[in-house]
Amino acid sequence: MTTFPFKISAQDGKARTGTLETPRGDIRTPAFMPVGTAATVKALYMDQVEQTGADIILGNTYHLMLRPGAERVHKLGGLHKFSGWSGPMLTDSGGFQVWSLAQLRKMDSDGVTFRSHIDGSTHRLTPARSIEIQADLLGADISMQLDECTDFPCTHEQAEASLKLSLDWGQRSLDAFGDRDAQTLFGIVQGSNFPDLREQSAKGVVGQGFGGIALGGLAVGEGHEQMCATIDMTMPHLPDHLPRYVMGVGKPIDLVESVARGVDMFDCVLPTRSGRHGQAWTWDGPINIKNAKFAEDTSPIDEAINCPASQNYSRAYIHHLFKAGEYLGPMLLSWHNTAFFQALMAEIRTHIAAGSFEDLRSQLSARWEGTKSKARDPA
RNA sequence: GGAGGGAUGGGUGAGUGGUUAAAACCGCCAGACUGUAAAUCUGGUCGCUUAGCGUACACAGGUUCGAAUCCUGUUCCCUCCA
Numbered sequence: 001m002t003t004f005p006f007k008i009s010a011q012d013g014k015a016r017t018g019t020l021e022t023p024r025g026d027i028r029t030p031a032f033m034p035v036g037t038a039a040t041v042k043a044l045y046m047d048q049v050e051q052t053g054a055d056i057i058l059g060n061t062y063h064l065m066l067r068p069g070a071e072r073v074h075k076l077g078g079l080h081k082f083s084g085w086s087g088p089m090l091t092d093s094g095g096f097q098v099w100s101l102a103q104l105r106k107m108d109s110d111g112v113t114f115r116s117h118i119d120g121s122t123h124r125l126t127p128a129r130s131i132e133i134q135a136d137l138l139g140a141d142i143s144m145q146l147d148e149c150t151d152f153p154c155t156h157e158q159a160e161a162s163l164k165l166s167l168d169w170g171q172r173s174l175d176a177f178g179d180r181d182a183q184t185l186f187g188i189v190q191g192s193n194f195p196d197l198r199e200q201s202a203k204g205v206v207g208q209g210f211g212g213i214a215l216g217g218l219a220v221g222e223g224h225e226q227m228c229a230t231i232d233m234t235m236p237h238l239p240d241h242l243p244r245y246v247m248g249v250g251k252p253i254d255l256v257e258s259v260a261r262g263v264d265m266f267d268c269v270l271p272t273r274s275g276r277h278g279q280a281w282t283w284d285g286p287i288n289i290k291n292a293k294f295a296e297d298t299s300p301i302d303e304a305i306n307c308p309a310s311q312n313y314s315r316a317y318i319h320h321l322f323k324a325g326e327y328l329g330p331m332l333l334s335w336h337n338t339a340f341f342q343a344l345m346a347e348i349r350t351h352i353a354a355g356s357f358e359d360l361r362s363q364l365s366a367r368w369e370g371t372k373s374k375a376r377d378p379a
Numbered sequence: 380g381g382a383g384g385g386a387u388g389g390g391u392g393a394g395u396g397g398u399u400a401a402a403a404c405c406g407c408c409a410g411a412c413u414g415u416a417a418a419u420c421u422g423g424u425c426g427c428u429u430a431g432c433g434u435a436c437a438c439a440g441g442u443u444c445g446a447a448u449c450c451u452g453u454u455c456c457c458u459c460c461a
Contacts, residue, residue, distance in 0.1 A: 037415050058414075096414040104416080117416040149414075188414090219413040227413095247414035254413070269415045276418050277411085292408070330418050373413075 001174065002184050003211040004142075006243050010353045014235070014262040017352040020212075020243050022088040022141050023182040024080070027055040029243065030259045030352075032345045033090060033267040034338055038063045039073070039083040042272045043327075043334040046084045052307060052335070053342035056088040058267050059140065061133050062097040065123060066116050070137040078139035090267070091140035093130045093173075095166075095188065096248065099149035099220065107148070109165065127172035135183050142212065144247075145173035147188040150217040152376075159192035163201040166190045166216075170208055184211030186245060192217060193226050195233040202237035212265075213238050214245040219268075223375030224254060231261045238262075252281060252344055253368040259348055260361050271337035276330040278322050281340045285368055287315075289333065294319040307339030 006029075008018035020027040034041045034049055037060040041049045049057060059079050064070060076082045079089060098105060098112055105114045111126030127146045134143035147166040150159055170187045177185045187210035191197030205213060215234055218227050231246065238244055245265035246258050255266055271281065278290040282302040287294070289301075297315040305311070309332040321329030351360040 033414095035415065042415080043418080060415080063415080090414095092414050097416090100414090101416070144414080147414095214414080216414070245414090250413045266414095268413050269417090270413050273415065273417065273419085274412060277420090279412075288410080290409090325418085327418075 001177075001209050001211050002180055002182075003242065004184050006241060008240070010355075012352045012355050012357040013260065015259050015348075015352050015357045016262065016264065017349045018264075020264070022056075024086065024088045024141055025055060027088055027265075028345075028349060029264040030255075030345055030348055031055060031265050032255065032341045033058050033265065034271065034341075035060075035267050035269045036083065036085070037269075038067070039079060041334075041338070043276060043331045044272070044338060048335055049085070049338060050087070052339040053346060054087075054338070056090060056141075057085055059083075059089055059091045059138060060094070060097075061091055061130055061138075062094040062101075062114065062123075062125070064091075064138060065094075065125075065133055066118055066121075070133040074137040074139075078137075080139060088141040089139075090142040090186075091134040091138055091144065092247075093134065093144040093146040094125045095144065095147035095216065096149050098147075099151060102151070109168070111146070111169075127169040128176035131173050131176040131185070135177060135180065135185070141183055143173075143177065143183065143185045144214065145170040145185065145187050145210070147190065147216055149220065150190050150192050152192060152217065152220045152222045154192055156192075156194055156197070159190070159194055159197050160200075162192075163190040163197055163204075167201065167204045167208075170205060170210070174208055174210070186210050186212035186214050186243075188214045188216040188247070189234055190217045191234075193222060193230050198230060198234045199237050202234050206237065206239060206242075210242070212243040212245060214247050215263075216247050218246060219248045219250050219254070219373075221376030224251075224257070224372035226375055227254065227373075228257050228261065231258055231263065235262050251368075251371055251373065252341070253365065253371050254373075255341075255344060256348065256361055256364050256368075259352075260357070268341075271341045272334045275333035275335075275337040278329070278333065279337075280318075280333050281337050283367075285371060289315060289318050289329075290322050291319075301333075301336050302340065305336065305339050305343050307336055309333070309335035310339055 005021040008016045010017050018029050034054050034057050036057045073082050105112050114123045130146040134140045146169045148162050150162040187205040189201045189205050191201040243264045246263045249266050280287050280301050294315040300311050302310045351357040
């Protein structure tokens with residue numbers, strides 16, 4: 001397995017900062033990767049995404065195979081050329097859709113059959129097909145193994161069966177991936193919130209020899225505390241020399257606390273989705289720009305963020321855009337949020353390098369205490 | 380001048396005797412959003428001392444055990460004909 005050079009330049013407690021070097025460019029870690037599911041980071045130009053400081057973005061196997069079709073993207077020159085993003089790209093395998101589209105798919109030991117949410121047509125995803133789509137057709141720099149994102153909560157028995165399936169699919173993904181010079185493949189640890197199962201899964205995935213290790217099955221309703229506990233129970237079983245990626249996370253507080261536990265990479269739809277919905281993340285916490293109190297607020301969203309959307313537009317104006325249903329509102333907040341998440345990661349890197357990460361962490365954790373996600377009510 | 384139609388909660392607009400404090404949508408006020416079926420979804424939106432009470436369907440009367448709904452008058456609006 002080709003592993004991209006991962007150079008850790010500084011460590012502060014369990015937090016570490018460094019660079020993951022890919023043929024398409026370096027990824028500064030800890031890194032936040034904006035999500036571009038359908039070959040677009042929603043509501044943003046690729047130029048804007050790049051200017052926010054993002055080194056790498058995501059694409060999605062399931063969505064792209066349905067539309068415009070993986071073969072078509074390949075015919076058009078691959079996902080980078082097609083979308084206009086020339087930096088590194090990571091693609092998700094479709095494993096998250098196994099969970100999020102549970103009602104539209106059927107699983108067997110060999111793979112998953114999806115009924116398209118667009119037109120009802122049937123699509124088959126196996127570990128090998130997912131690799132073919134990601135690495136061969138889309139041309140992802142980092143591919144993810146096909147996995148089953150385990151539902152939460154679930155029984156020990158269910159979690160064990162699920163992680164074993166993912167382990168098996170991981171091996172088959174590796175076999176299909178083979179040897180490649182300029183691309184790599186990450187494995188995914190599952191096991192819900194059971195220490196023995198996370199250990200079992202982690203040891204299995206690490207033993208298989210991937211180019212990076214992801215933690216899956218998080219941010220699916222377990223809440224902030226459970227998520228941190230799960231990361232804690234998994235980290236001891238991961239090697240230091242590989243990048244660690246927590247999939248689908250998270251809120252700023254989640255990022256800070258995960259970095260403190262040794263995580264190097266993240267992705268999350270939150271900055272763009274909540275931006276489209278009127279939520280702006282700031283150093284003082286999230287605000288809902290649609291709230292009446294911003295109707296005549298002439299201050300910018302967050303002057304401290306080096307982004308035109310953050311600095312050059314009044315809250316009153318963006319409030320108006322949202323109330324009026326104007327496209328520019330969601331565009332500006334998606335832009336701001338994406339820039340804010342990058343600014344947060346940059347700040348984190350700087351503090352790790354300076355050995356002052358714990359100061360930053362305690363400061364932000366106190367400030368963002370109230371934003372921690374609660375565990376989903378089982379009722 | 381004549382004939383007809385209509386006035387319902389912030390707006391549009393259902394409702395033609397009791398199950399109507401009054402559908403639905405919009406607006407307004409909040410909340411949620413974590414590997415994107417999400418420019419989405421959820422809750423609230425007459426007042427009060429809130430298992431109840433008081434007001435309320437242009438206005439004023441009337442019929443009825445009971446009226447937004449039926450009758451009479453008034454005011455205003457719309458269409459058509461002269």
